[in-house]
Amino acid sequence: MAPIIKTESLVRDFDNLRAVDNLNLDVEERTIFGFLGPNGAGKTTTINILCTLLRPTSGRAFINGYDCVKDAHRVRSSIGIVFQDTTLDKDLTAYENLLFHSYLYGLGREEAKKRIEELLIFMDLYDRKDEPVKRFSGGMKRRLEVARGLMHYPRVLFLDEPTLGLDPQSRAGLWEHILRLPESHNVTVFMTTHYMDEAEVCNRVAIIDHGRIIAEGAPDELKRMVGGDVVYLKAKDNKMARQILKERISAEIEVRDGEIFVHGVKGDVCIPEIIRILGEQVLSVRLQRPTLNDVFLKLTGRQIREGSPEDEFKESIRAYRRRFDRA
Amino acid sequence: MIELRVVYVIVMRELIKFFREKGRLVSTLARPIIWLFFVGMGMSRLVPQDITGTDYMRFLFPGILGMTILFSAIFSSISIIWDKEFGFLKEILVAPVSRFSIVLGKALSGTLLSTIQAMLIMIVSPLIGIYPEIGQIAGCLMVIILLSFSISALGIVIASFYESLESFSMIMNFIVMPMFFLSGAMYPLKKLPVLLKYAATLNPLTYGIDGLRHILIPYGILDFSFYLDISILIVSSAAFLFFSTYIFQRGH
Numbered sequence: 001m002a003p004i005i006k007t008e009s010l011v012r013d014f015d016n017l018r019a020v021d022n023l024n025l026d027v028e029e030r031t032i033f034g035f036l037g038p039n040g041a042g043k044t045t046t047i048n049i050l051c052t053l054l055r056p057t058s059g060r061a062f063i064n065g066y067d068c069v070k071d072a073h074r075v076r077s078s079i080g081i082v083f084q085d086t087t088l089d090k091d092l093t094a095y096e097n098l099l100f101h102s103y104l105y106g107l108g109r110e111e112a113k114k115r116i117e118e119l120l121i122f123m124d125l126y127d128r129k130d131e132p133v134k135r136f137s138g139g140m141k142r143r144l145e146v147a148r149g150l151m152h153y154p155r156v157l158f159l160d161e162p163t164l165g166l167d168p169q170s171r172a173g174l175w176e177h178i179l180r181l182p183e184s185h186n187v188t189v190f191m192t193t194h195y196m197d198e199a200e201v202c203n204r205v206a207i208i209d210h211g212r213i214i215a216e217g218a219p220d221e222l223k224r225m226v227g228g229d230v231v232y233l234k235a236k237d238n239k240m241a242r243q244i245l246k247e248r249i250s251a252e253i254e255v256r257d258g259e260i261f262v263h264g265v266k267g268d269v270c271i272p273e274i275i276r277i278l279g280e281q282v283l284s285v286r287l288q289r290p291t292l293n294d295v296f297l298k299l300t301g302r303q304i305r306e307g308s309p310e311d312e313f314k315e316s317i318r319a320y321r322r323r324f325d326r327a
Numbered sequence: 328m329i330e331l332r333v334v335y336v337i338v339m340r341e342l343i344k345f346f347r348e349k350g351r352l353v354s355t356l357a358r359p360i361i362w363l364f365f366v367g368m369g370m371s372r373l374v375p376q377d378i379t380g381t382d383y384m385r386f387l388f389p390g391i392l393g394m395t396i397l398f399s400a401i402f403s404s405i406s407i408i409w410d411k412e413f414g415f416l417k418e419i420l421v422a423p424v425s426r427f428s429i430v431l432g433k434a435l436s437g438t439l440l441s442t443i444q445a446m447l448i449m450i451v452s453p454l455i456g457i458y459p460e461i462g463q464i465a466g467c468l469m470v471i472i473l474l475s476f477s478i479s480a481l482g483i484v485i486a487s488f489y490e491s492l493e494s495f496s497m498i499m500n501f502i503v504m505p506m507f508f509l510s511g512a513m514y515p516l517k518k519l520p521v522l523l524k525y526a527a528t529l530n531p532l533t534y535g536i537d538g539l540r541h542i543l544i545p546y547g548i549l550d551f552s553f554y555l556d557i558s559i560l561i562v563s564s565a566a567f568l569f570f571s572t573y574i575f576q577r578g579h
Contacts, residue, residue, distance in 0.1 A: 025466075074423070083417060091344050101418070106423075205487060
């Protein structure tokens with residue numbers, strides 16, 4: 001099956017800065033694709049090119065088989081977008097926001113009415129449909145924007161940092177809805193994020209840094225690159241236990257801070273084996289799985305959330321705006 | 328290609344917002360009223376009738392209508408600057424609609440709002456001794472619509488050159504205020520130094536205000552013929568409209 005999103009050597013320069021550097025992407029239909037990277041890595045620039053808002057300096061991008069530059073009109077019909085900053089009209093009601101969207105995309109009156117109802121129910125917003133959006137919480141606004149993005153039956157839904165600035169409960173609520181979308185609404189979800197836990201639930205993840213993709217794959221594949229899990233255990237005699245394990249398990253094993261570290265193993269297989277070997281010697285066992293942050297750390301030597309103070313300032317303003325809506 | 332549904336969405340949205348925000352209506356109407364009475368009454372003691380051809384308050388009135396339109400149309404259009412970055416316009420720009428429809432919708436909503444406000448200001452005309460007949464009101468309405476459209480379209484051209492909100496005071500100080508002062512709103516162009524007079528002839532507002540004077544105070548001092556006023560308003564409207572569409576297409 002042809003990929004629903006495809007880019008070929010995509011490049012975008014701003015003055016002296018190369019924001020997107022030779023980007024090659026293939027995204028399969030009806031998957032959730034995560035675009036993970038620190039602030040300023042080129043995520044939003046890539047989305048803007050794919051959404052036809054920005055022209056690439058060179059290279060090509062295709063959505064649903066249409067060229068994002070030459071066939072921009074058809075690309076626009078094929079996509080729905082939830083931008084980083086809300087683009088809802090806060091003075092209009094939820095229903096009016098969706099209705100205006102349906103006019104823009106040329107949906108018939110009857111069809112629009114049905115679709116609005118269906119989506120508002122799906123997003124748990126139906127009983128608030130006639131309230132002005134300015135009375136909505138941050139989470140509700142995001143859900144409404146997702147509903148709006150789906151109005152015109154798009155093939156791809158772009159979500160640019162959809163949960164930025166939301167409290168943990170609203171984030172979880174939004175995610176519950178997003179995860180169902182490929183099945184329920186026959187759509188491919190392309191989302192950017194710098195939250196690790198969000199990237200973990202994507203079908204595939206591309207990690208981007210300085211405009212370049214530095215790793216791509218299913219989250220589990222990527223984590224295996226770091227070299228497997230770490231098992232921590234305490235035994236009655238750590239030194240002796242280490243000695244015994246070293247003879248039986250081929251892994252790097254060390255004793256530090258009163259614990260034995262067994263590196264680079266498959267945790268779910270290794271733990272029963274350790275217990276079988278050591279028997280009653282074992283006092284406690286815990287397992288540490290690598291996160292995507294470990295992957296990023298290994299590839300770049302930096303933490304993904306290491307933002308400059310300026311980024312954090314911007315983000316806090318954004319969070320504030322999203323909560324109290326000064327947009 | 329004009330998509331009427333797009334024009335409709337943009338205009339409806341602006342109208343709904345305008346009438347839901349009562350404060351905005353009051354404050355936009357307050358400015359011209361304050362100018363008309365405070366500046367007008369002060370100046371009418373200084374300016375002899377033979378310079379303006381009539382009582383200064385009456386001379387000023389068409390200028391104040393022009394001012395109402397200038398501010399409201401420019402404001403309506405330059406809201407595009409932040410709409411592009413943070414607002415609803417972004418949602419419209421990613422929709423499968425022609426850029427021309429977007430620009431036309433935006434220009435028409437500016438036109439509609441400015442026309443409504445200018446016609447509301449018309450209500451105070453009897454207070455300063457102008458009693459328009461129905462034909463004059465209709466004539467004014469026509470000039471007001473044309474002028475509003477021209478200035479709204481010009482506002483979109485201006486907005487498409489700026490990216491950030493900080494440019495707002497720049498636009499106010501270097502475009503809007505000079506446009507107001509060099510439009511013949513407060514003094515007849517004939518009395519201006521040559522250089523400023525030429526600058527004023529490049530300003531569409533000049534022709535709109537002159538056109539309104541032809542209708543409301545035909546006995547006063549006039550700068551151009553009425554047909555020239557109307558022609559220039561129509562030509563500038565079309566020019567600004569197509570130019571801003573061109574910039575929109577190129578930029579995105």
